Amino acid sequence: MVIIMTMEKTILICEDSIEGVFSGIYEAYARKYVHSQTSLQIGATENYELFAEYKQIAAEEEKAKKVSRTIIREFGEETYLTFCEALATQDLEKGNAIYHVLVDGLRTKNNRIMENFAVADVNKVFELCRYTKNEIQHLKGFLRFQELEKGVLFARIGPRNNILTFLAPHFADRLPNENFIIYDDTRNLCVVHPCQKEWFLMSADNLQEEETRNYSQVEVAYQELFTFFCQKIGIRERKNIALQTQMLPLHFQKYMSEFNDKVYK
Amino acid sequence: MDIKITQGMTIKEKLGILSDAAKYDVACTSSGVDRKGDGKGIGNATAGGICHSFAADGRCISLLKILFTNECIYDCKYCLNRKSNDVPRASFTPDEVCELTMEFYRRNYIEGLFLSSGILYSPNYTMELIYQTIYQLRTRHNFQGYIHVKAIPGADATLIQKTGMLADRMSVNLELPTAEGLRTLAPNKHRKNILAPMRQIQTGITESRHDLMIYQHAPKFVPAGQSTQMIIGATPESDYQIMAVAENLYQKFDLKRVFYSAFVHVNEDKDLPALPGGPPLLREHRLYQADWLLRFYGFKAEELLNEEKPNFNILLDPKCDWALRHLEYFPMEINRIDYQMMLRIPGIGVKSAQRIVKARRMAKLDFSDLKRIGVVLKRALYFITCNGRMMYQTRIEEDYITRNLLNIKEKLPFQTNGMTYKQLSLFDDKNFDAEPTIIDSQQAAMGQL
Numbered sequence: 001m002v003i004i005m006t007m008e009k010t011i012l013i014c015e016d017s018i019e020g021v022f023s024g025i026y027e028a029y030a031r032k033y034v035h036s037q038t039s040l041q042i043g044a045t046e047n048y049e050l051f052a053e054y055k056q057i058a059a060e061e062e063k064a065k066k067v068s069r070t071i072i073r074e075f076g077e078e079t080y081l082t083f084c085e086a087l088a089t090q091d092l093e094k095g096n097a098i099y100h101v102l103v104d105g106l107r108t109k110n111n112r113i114m115e116n117f118a119v120a121d122v123n124k125v126f127e128l129c130r131y132t133k134n135e136i137q138h139l140k141g142f143l144r145f146q147e148l149e150k151g152v153l154f155a156r157i158g159p160r161n162n163i164l165t166f167l168a169p170h171f172a173d174r175l176p177n178e179n180f181i182i183y184d185d186t187r188n189l190c191v192v193h194p195c196q197k198e199w200f201l202m203s204a205d206n207l208q209e210e211e212t213r214n215y216s217q218v219e220v221a222y223q224e225l226f227t228f229f230c231q232k233i234g235i236r237e238r239k240n241i242a243l244q245t246q247m248l249p250l251h252f253q254k255y256m257s258e259f260n261d262k263v264y265k
Numbered sequence: 266m267d268i269k270i271t272q273g274m275t276i277k278e279k280l281g282i283l284s285d286a287a288k289y290d291v292a293c294t295s296s297g298v299d300r301k302g303d304g305k306g307i308g309n310a311t312a313g314g315i316c317h318s319f320a321a322d323g324r325c326i327s328l329l330k331i332l333f334t335n336e337c338i339y340d341c342k343y344c345l346n347r348k349s350n351d352v353p354r355a356s357f358t359p360d361e362v363c364e365l366t367m368e369f370y371r372r373n374y375i376e377g378l379f380l381s382s383g384i385l386y387s388p389n390y391t392m393e394l395i396y397q398t399i400y401q402l403r404t405r406h407n408f409q410g411y412i413h414v415k416a417i418p419g420a421d422a423t424l425i426q427k428t429g430m431l432a433d434r435m436s437v438n439l440e441l442p443t444a445e446g447l448r449t450l451a452p453n454k455h456r457k458n459i460l461a462p463m464r465q466i467q468t469g470i471t472e473s474r475h476d477l478m479i480y481q482h483a484p485k486f487v488p489a490g491q492s493t494q495m496i497i498g499a500t501p502e503s504d505y506q507i508m509a510v511a512e513n514l515y516q517k518f519d520l521k522r523v524f525y526s527a528f529v530h531v532n533e534d535k536d537l538p539a540l541p542g543g544p545p546l547l548r549e550h551r552l553y554q555a556d557w558l559l560r561f562y563g564f565k566a567e568e569l570l571n572e573e574k575p576n577f578n579i580l581l582d583p584k585c586d587w588a589l590r591h592l593e594y595f596p597m598e599i600n601r602i603d604y605q606m607m608l609r610i611p612g613i614g615v616k617s618a619q620r621i622v623k624a625r626r627m628a629k630l631d632f633s634d635l636k637r638i639g640v641v642l643k644r645a646l647y648f649i650t651c652n653g654r655m656m657y658q659t660r661i662e663e664d665y666i667t668r669n670l671l672n673i674k675e676k677l678p679f680q681t682n683g684m685t686y687k688q689l690s691l692f693d694d695k696n697f698d699a700e701p702t703i704i705d706s707q708q709a710a711m712g713q714l
Contacts, residue, residue, distance in 0.1 A: 144372060
């Protein structure tokens with residue numbers, strides 16, 4: 001048994017979610033794998049490695065909770081949040097990087113593990129987390145609500161990372177008296193916030209496409225007013241479209257009413 | 266209310282005129298205050314500020330930036346809204362400003378309101394209108410988003426005090442760097458009148474901080490601090506004079522920000538420079554770079570410039586320029602040098618310096634670590650050693666390093682050589698192009714475009 005473990009790599013296949021990755025980490029400890037020979041992989045592979053043993057790990061809430069508790073106890077809330085943000089990205093190496101940062105931190109009993117930038121995995125996790133954070137910051141500004149017929153505010157976004165749950169608290173705090181929906185176009189998920197109640201996340205299967213286009217009477221007028229404002233506020237002598245696109249990349253512009261031909265005529 | 270000629274104008278027309286008139290104001294940030302919503306009204310604020318869109322000039326649109334009115338009793342030569350200009354005039358009513366702010370805010374178009382104004386009748390009358398507007402926003406609409414208002418020089422101290430209790434940030438425009446410049450270009454404004462409200466706001470902020478130590482829930486006076494702006498390139502001051510003024514404002518008036526605004530030629534006047542090359546954008550850029558060095562990097566104005574060398578280097582940024590004139594400090598050993606000195610190395614910013622300080626507690630750093638941390642090695646490599654070694658064999662010689670630094674193309678926020686590459690498209694950009702002016706259409710008709 002010992003010989004096999006030192007010879008062979010073990011690859012744990014997890015589900016692409018916080019629960020999935022944390023369950024994988026739990027199993028790596030529970031089954032006493034040699035950490036340097038073990039890696040976490042998200043989703044099934046097409047190319048199998050030789051001399052590697054593949055193990056499918058199911059996501060289990062209980063196990064994931066235990067791992068979260070350990071992370072918060074040993075490294076603090078901030079590091080936990082960093083891991084969650086890193087896990088919101090699409091990167092397939094994210095689970096493995098977090099696993100090895102965690103192993104390193106627990107082994108060296110270093111509760112400031114995320115400050116050790118000389119370690120490649122720490123850098124990887126840090127970069128992923130920054131990628132998510134930047135997108136959250138961008139969308140706090142670039143997200144556009146449109147008022148639908150019954151006064152509901154509806155926003156459509158197409159983020160690269162799964163950030164709906166990070167955005168929702170910000171808007172719930174900002175607009176407590178509004179009924180609003182933020183819809184993630186790429187993942188078919190949405191956050192719903194009823195007036196003066198807690199927000200919740202749900203699948204958007206029941207969302208009717210045409211209902212989201214039923215604007216209230218004044219909606220188009222305000223979109224026009226804002227587009228007009230954006231045109232007026234730019235200084236002609238300083239025109240610089242390259243800078244505009246650098247600050248506000250086109251994949252955001254696609255969802256913004258002031259850049260949208262269909263709305264602004 | 267008896268506002269002169271704006272009856273019958275639609276809100277769109279007014280918005281057009283009054284945002285057009287406000288666009289030269291640069292102090293449009295929404296940063297400096299962290300405030301959660303109270304759960305009943307609408308709005309919150311985050312200290313970092315949030316950009317909601319970007320205009321065709323690449324500047325951030327964060328606040329609904331408008332003038333309350335562009336009527337003005339003053340005749341400042343650089344200003345589009347001066348009394349002697351024949352431009353369309355309009356005034357909002359407080360209700361209209363509230364409606365626009367609330368509806369834009371709900372749709373997440375803006376982070377709050379930036380309200381400035383021309384002087385209608387008198388400074389007091391104008392300040393009172395501004396106060397009325399934000400009073401309604403804060404009380405009737407229960408708005409907790411960001412509000413930035415101008416303090417009008419010459420207005421009553423009590424009015425400014427009352428306004429400051431409602432606003433997040435206040436600013437008084439310095440207009441021009443020196444009193445002399447102000448005399449020639451803004452004959453109705455006096456340096457003394459501008460500095461008085463600035464001092465009042467500063468004292469108000471300090472007092473409010475003391476109150477907060479005693480009573481935790483005391484209302485805050487201008488919690489996001491005050492800022493100011495000055496026009497660059499309309500008067501003949503040197504960069505050194507401008508930096509000295511800015512440094513003074515930071516030290517003596519506790520300003521949060523000083524903004525520099527490249528002079529845009531909007532009026533024909535014999536006292537104004539012609540500026541055939543457009544607004545002095547590079548100069549503005551260098552001033553902002555130096556401003557950052559003052560606020561975050563521990564530099565002093567006289568270290569960057571002096572009487573003999575009163576202007577910034579066109580080719581090199583101020584930090585590289587300083588480093589090249591002080592090669593005796595270099596190379597610095599990354600694993601030992603203290604934080605304050607590390608900030609002076611070209612290619613290392615505040616964030617990477619903080620990361621280096623944290624990371625070197627746990628391990629000795631080498632060049633590949635620095636690269637991962639975010640240090641710009643192509644600039645830094647001439648000035649640093651890691652574990653006693655330089656990255657390549659380089660000479661610590663002013664000419665040699667200058668030559669190499671000039672080979673790295675500096676990333677400027679605007680095009681300098683006019684060469685831009687982009688994919689051909691059948692459709693025009695939809696990037697808020699300004700509407701063609703009358704002159705444009707005339708030139709088009711005459712085939713001169």
